[in-house]
Amino acid sequence: MDIKDIIKPENLVYQKTPLMTDKPLSYCPGCGHGTAHRILMEVIEEMGIQSETIGVAPVGCSVLAYDFMNVDMVGASHGRAPAVATGIKRCWPEKFVYTYQGDGDLAAIGTAETIHACNRGENITIIFINNGIYGMTGGQMAPTTLKGMKTSTSPYGRDIETMGNPLKMTELVAQLPGTCYVTRQSVHSPRNVRRAKKAIRTAFESQKGKKGTSLVEIVSNCNSGWKLEPVAANDWMVENMFPFFPLGDIKVDGKLVNNQ
């Protein structure tokens, strides 16, 4: 069969959602940010809430998220996205409000804002991209950097005695009574992308039901920061990140999942 017989509009099964703009993404090749952006926009498209959604962009690699996501967006100061989202949600309780943050933004400078927004049970959705490193500024150590992991500011590996332990933000906020749905996903393989998309859908549905804060952590790669090729970075992530940051639901419908 000729390829021209297959490539017809009626045979289309998958194309990039129109909620992503046509601008080429500013991320490195193979970066999980692009996939996370796309599945987030696909969920918003499927729910038909494009005109009802307001996103809050962070500071970090995804600082330009408002250029790529075709929904209304606000840029927040570093780490303050949950505080800004709180304000927006309280002014417009009927709108869907989400923040999109990296680990340097959410787990370092924004720890207070994140924990207090979750503790107050603000009815927002937080998308947390965790790659264990400060990607944009040159691969410095982040709070989520693994034990022994080499970064530009821990060239001999993270030493727990002097640099502290890696921070599990997702488990931390799951303990708070304000959170409704807390999960950890990844986007390195087709199966995981589909699961992560389902998780984001659940998070937005909880927001629709006014159940409290929902947080979806996406363990992602940073091939530039990790000094690996994209596919090797994904393999490294499976080998090293997942044992410390295990995938799966941590809190569903306000109840901690038993295996935690």
Added chain:
Amino acid sequence: MKGAIVVDIEKCKGCEVCRVACPNDVIAMAHEVNHKGYHYAFQEHQEDCVGCANCAVVCPDGVITVYKIKLSD
């Protein structure tokens, strides 16, 4: 089931994540480069494509469009 993919060559960054995700080894990286200098993805074995859309689902830059046709035999 027969499938085909269309890659937006100029936006492809050659990360090879789609090549790894393809169950039938349909995708390969081109010897030529696009204007950014990346070896873009292309369908090397189009006849093996079943249109599962795995490549498009994992593509970080969303450059792959997938078509599928059901063969009546």
